[in-house]
Amino acid sequence: MSKKEKTKVDSTLLQRIKKGCLWIVLILVAVIQIFPLIWLVDFSLASSTEMFTNGLLIIPEKIQWGNYVTAFVDGHFLLYLKNSILINGLAVILVVLISIMAAYACRRMRWKLSGLVKTILLLGMMIPIHATLLPNYKIYNTIGLTDTLWALLIPYVAFSLPQGLFLMTGFIDSIPWELEEAAVMDGCGIYRIVFQIITPMLKPSIATVAIMTFLNNWNEFMMASTYLSSEKWKTLPFSVLEFTGQYSSNYAVQFAVMALTAAPAVIVYIILNKHITKGVAMGAVKG
Amino acid sequence: MKKLYSNKWVIFSLVLPGILVFVFAILAPICLSVYYGFTDYSGMGEANFIGLENYKNLMHDSSFGRALLNSLLLAIGFICIQHPLAIVTAAVLDKLGGRAEGFFRCVYFIPNVISVAVIAYLWKFIYNPDFGLLNNILKAFGYEGKINWFSPQMAIWSVLIVLIWHGFGWGMLIYYTGIKNIDPVLYEAASIDGADWKTTFFRITLPLMKPVIQINVTMAIISALKQMETVYLLTGGGPGDTTQFAANYLYQQAFKAFKYGYGNAIGVVFILICILVTVGLNKIFQNKDID
Structure with missing residues (x-):
């Protein structure tokens, strides 16, 4: 591998890492903004007795429409x-x-x-x-x-x-x-x-x-x-x-x-x- | 033509609805507030004129002081936490492009279209010591024990978190539009000159966003001052007065403590503060522009 090729690989790798960081930031913010609402919908489909769990979300035994x-x-x-x-x-x-x-x-x-x-x-x-x-x-x-x-x-x-x-x-x-x-x-x-x-x-x-x-x-x-x-x-x-x-x-x-x-x-x-x-x-x- | 455009009756008929609405819904209530502010009216029975008594009491009212202090705290929270995050997120989002950009923009704004009533009760549950989301998250990280998020020491911070979270999308969206309005040629030129993202952000994005930042900061300070609904439902200003805000306080005084006259006096002072702050902020930012 010549030196020129190597720097090229490095720079595309760097680009990808940068892009990856951008995505992580955006996804993190999205989770903070939207997770409370997902939690709301999740708990709304469970029964009141199921709520006292240690997990973040509940998988209801039976969906409570x-x-x-x-x-x-x-x-x-x-x-x-x-x-x-x-x-x-x-x-x-x-x-x-x-x-x-x-x-x-x-x-x-x-x-x-x-x-x-x-x-x-x-x-x-x-x-x-x-x-x-x-x-x-x-x-x-x-x-x-x-x-x-x-x-x-x-x-x-x-x-x-x-x-x-x-x-x-x-x-x-x-x-x-x-x-x-x-x-x-x-x-x-x-x-x-x-x-x-x-x-x-x-x-x-x-x-x-x-x-x-x-x-x-x-x-x-x-x-x-x-x-x-x-x-x-x-x-x-x-x-x-x-x-x-x-x-x-x-x-x-x-x-x-x-x-x-x-x-x-x-x-x-x-x-x-x-x-x-x-x-x-x-x-x-x-x- | 000139005659047509200065016909008094036509002008009168065009502005009359606007003036009627203003007089009936804004001017008349303010005048009434000024009147009741000088009385000891409780909400029922007689209203006795007591001069400046209410205003004198208000000067020494520590609850009202606390309310103003909380507004200041909230404004600082908006400016030092919410807005930097919003600007950075907007700048990052702007680079993304494609469908994902629209998706994230949409997701960030969703809490803003949801009623404060839902937001306040939702967060009450999130802070719930028994099954609340926040304590469960802490548990997932290995913290045992229940935190009482509405204790006198914690309550104001818990309220600030909700308000900063709820308004984030709004601020982000306005910064995002501001960034979109920046001429892309400038970014191209910067990248040709070999500027990295840091230099680009601090030398191009931020300076060009100055007017947008000024508008957003003004709106943040004013909304911090006017805050009522979230607090009213989340904590009711308590425990004690630790999460008190001016609008909530005047409402409580009038309808819960039956000091309607005193509530109106608070209202008058509150309106004056809002006008002074708005005018003051506009003056400050205008002068800066001339420099």
């Missing part, structure tokens, strides 16, 4: 899922609509207070949500909004709006004026310009705002548990919250209800993973 049946029925899974989808869907629509309208008015229309109004609306970003829990509870209680859809919808929209507005103003600035000028020549009114010309051009940013709003609110439960008391509008996290009291000694069923309530978001995330990644990256870097 019954845990999931109990979780599904007693956790009001379908009702809470429906409520979550409805409330979050409405919040997304409202945030997108209101933020497009306000962004257009603040960036394109000519009026003295446009900058001030935009700044005031963006102030919401700095306000900690949880500081409004106490006064909002009082307000909703007084005007009879507790235990209604509005008690969740209003704060969800309010606290996602600043970010939505922020993103939308950025995107509207990048749309060329010429398009609108042509529309005005054709006799278009402002409303038609906003909803028929500008809105379709904002599609990617609408997706970003929708994803951020959904991620912000889907798993929210602090406001929900403060403003709601009956089952009617409770959202998905309540399946877990209520179960821990009700089945405090039946651990296996608690594991099942946690896996079940986590499932919809995880499945949707895995399917839409590329879009959500893009949305979060855009939203976070610009926001």
Whole structure:
């Protein structure tokens, strides 16, 4: 073997070792991030008596699908899922609509207070949500909004709006004026310009705002548990919250209800993973 | 054209929904908080005006001090543990390419889409002294005996671990996008010049990531300040006040200790702190950019 060949072998070996190290780091991080969830699913399929083992995972003697049946029925899974989808869907629509309208008015229309109004609306970003829990509870209680859809919808929209507005103003600035000028020549009114010309051009940013709003609110439960008391509008996290009291000694069923309530978001995330990644990256870097 | 774009009624109708939402959901509650912050209202019965009494008490309230200290600890944990790990993982992931890259990126982010309710109870079980995952792992390494992860000395660290773990994917994803935005020509040039990965990372990746790091650090500090939900479910701020956070504390004072007025005073101070910190951080990072 000549010297030249030897160094070549060495360098490919070195390359492989390097590549191997990269893989080890990545796999290690993946295990740390995902193993608790595997453990959760594993324990949810066992019976409570099997849990006191020394091993990390259990191989259940008989897979206990019954845990999931109990979780599904007693956790009001379908009702809470429906409520979550409805409330979050409405919040997304409202945030997108209101933020497009306000962004257009603040960036394109000519009026003295446009900058001030935009700044005031963006102030919401700095306000900690949880500081409004106490006064909002009082307000909703007084005007009879507790235990209604509005008690969740209003704060969800309010606290996602600043970010939505922020993103939308950025995107509207990048749309060329010429398009609108042509529309005005054709006799278009402002409303038609906003909803028929500008809105379709904002599609990617609408997706970003929708994803951020959904991620912000889907798993929210602090406001929900403060403003709601009956089952009617409770959202998905309540399946877990209520179960821990009700089945405090039946651990296996608690594991099942946690896996079940986590499932919809995880499945949707895995399917839409590329879009959500893009949305979060855009939203976070610009926001 | 000009007339069309300065029509007052059209402008008014476009911004009205946004302003209504802001006034009703943010401004009105804050005003109400300011009002109740000056009273001794318990949640029921009469509200008596007591001036600055609540604020005076808050100055000497060690629980509130502890809450702010814990926020500081959490922010340090995010910046010194979570973010360096996230940047390195992002840089390594960026080199991988192919389907595996997408797979790992997806896996790292999954904890982020799971409800805090599930995460908090899951970790309660992981920390469980009888069948918890963590004690079983220690046992596998030969450690006998049960660690009480929620003892007064351990509890805050246990809470920090959960929060650092849960937010890791988010930070990683943003750093990863930042790295992807770096012009690959720079890396090619560096490798032609014979730079090793260390030099490349410290001379190209990190400096170019500065704006992204600034955004991420700002968000980390603010989220450390606003932390409530995980703590509320995991420890409820206890044992004692060892894992107390401001938002959790004001909630407890109002709804569990029936000091609604005092809770609102905490809320007002809390809002002021959040605004000051946000504005302050933005100022610091802006000035740095000019230098």
